[in-house]
Amino acid sequence: MRAIELLAYWEGRLVTNRLMSWFGLSRQQASADIKRYNTLYNPHALIHDPSVKGYVPKASFQPVLTTAHINEYLNMLSGLVSESHALIAMPEPNLAAVQLPDRSVCPEVIREVLRACRNQSTLKMIYASMQNPQWHERMISPHTLVYTGFRWHVRAYCHQSKQFKDFLLSRIARTPVVVAIESV
Template identity: 35%
Template structure:
């Protein structure tokens, strides 16, 4: 993952594709580089030679397949080689895109992605919200809450944008509510209005600036072999997956991981992971 000297951006992109093909496609030819970047065969050969000089133990030539393959001693240099990187490439796939990893993903036919629908909002909304955060200005928005039947105006002092894994919201102090709240961007009606009023500092938001540990583990009702599989699934260390999170984000993380204070009451085959420190988190106002 480290470089001895800086590489030009376009060269680095070609080296990334070389490594990606070795990791996920299992083979590499000069045509892969030529097709992805529109370069000559000689340039493609030079790129492979450069990669081999930077990572001499990473590839070997397969005479029968007429391609390069990852050697047994392969160690990623430009990527991590994780499933997360592969998933990111698949999510970004666009036939017209010129990103090298997306080019690789386009050849992966036997993969299907099942994802939640995106909560859509106007691009101008995102522009105004980002401007307000960057320039520390207040916003006025018409907001459709599920608690009232009609949209109502809110005056907000924005803190940060948050993606919870499912949707986007704005963390802000609501002058209308006189407290910090989370406002979904997809439920803003019309275009937010920038106000010539200074926004509050994030330091005034205790739930935003305070960090707490969230610990997750395998359900104790599982067998030792089952627990070992779960611990590997979630890359747990010593049987624990720990994340240190802002208090304001803890409820969203628990919802995303489908864990909570009653985990141990559910059958282990249904609730395979549990929240290990519910007592510690239950003392927080947001989780009470």
């Protein structure tokens, strides 16, 4: 059920084929699981859309089973999470953890980057890098999302510098736009 919610939220659509391949489900079982989520957990949050051959979240969609944090979604995709989320009642007194700052990423940005990776598309985006902290336009052809242990990046061919680079997802200003490669 958590996978249904995260896929719908971050990808903006949910198709039964994805659940079938991930969990080894039949189409009927995948459809039944979506219906169960849509009935028991988040009533009427997903709408069947024939144009995408699947379900899309309503504009008012709010996650109820997950935090819908970008790391939760990307960790699920990469298989970095386990199902055990144990709570330690008495933490060790001689342990400390440094919390990294939360770098928020818009779902619309992730949706377009993932779509471009899958479709081998080129994106026009507004980006601020460490070397150039002012917002500026970039044309990239993304192919992989990469987790460094601290942050998520998209590995992409940069058409301006004519080389492959890593672009931090949280530094993309707004939803990227797919462009034809000829216009680059």
